[in-house]
Amino acid sequence: MNYTFAREIFESYLNDYDRADDKVRLKIVHTYGVVGQAECIARRMRLSEEDTALAKLIALLHDLGRFEQLRRFDSFEPDTMDHAAYGVQVLFEEGMLRKFLPENTWDSIIRTAIAKHSDYCLSGVTDARALLHARLIRDADKLDNCRVKLVDATETFLGASPEEIGTQEISPNIYDAVFQNKCILSADRKTTMDYWVSYVAYFFDINFRESMDIIEENDFISRIIRRIPYSNPKTAEQMERIEAYVKQYARDMKR
Secondary structure, three states: OOHHHHHHHHHHHHOOOOOOOHHHHHHHHHHHHHHHHHHHHHHHOOOOHHHHHHHHHHHHHOOHHHHHHHHHHOOOOOOOOOHHHHHHHHHHHOOOHHHHOOOOOOHHHHHHHHHHOOOOOOOOOOOHHHHHHHHHHHHHHHHHHHHHHHHOOHHHHOOOOHHHHOOOOOOHHHHHHHOOOOOOOHHHOOOHHHHHHHHHHHHHHOOOHHHHHHHHHOOHHHHHHOOOOOOOHHHHHHHHHHHHHHHHHHHHHOO
8 A cells, every 4th residue: 555646646636626615625634634643543553554554545535525525516414415425436336446556455444434434323344354444434534523623614614603603502302412422413403503512422433542532632522612602601501511521421431
């Protein structure tokens, strides 16, 4: 596996898309952020050099389908396109993977990891090495999504300013799901605050202690929650409770 070569192919692929578009730019930066997080997790776990290189390649390719979704629909919403399935189609059914990687040795692992990376929950993976990489890309994806939620304009990925988000209420079923240690189904989100809470609920789907170490070292839980100025008093009180609960969950996970 030659990551430098694969990155050159990825950059050529991006030339078909509008790099000046804010959403496209966000996903390009995100892709490389996930590569960095995947390598960081793999090294903290002391994985082999081969598995570390494989984790980086999967990260580079995991959101390949997002760019076509943005071109066609200008949206990240899952009901517009299953970007993971489209990425698998391009890479495997249409054969693009061979441009990135001449050997087919790791095809099954790569396919599983990309296909499963954005599933609501990870299931149906029986091969131990494929499961390792499916879990790793999901963690790396969430870790860089923490950066996205802290750095990128909320208008780009939510269509609303932090001030607008903070006026909204949290739907009761979304609020209750947090205290059941559940991630949020995309279809259940109704308000912009529901979306914001769903980003915090990602932490219930972290697979490795090493990933949670990174979350705690960067104080991602509190920083994401506190990015929004909650002018809605009920929402402000609920988010205080959510912050305390999720931070305790993170501590408990590491015991």
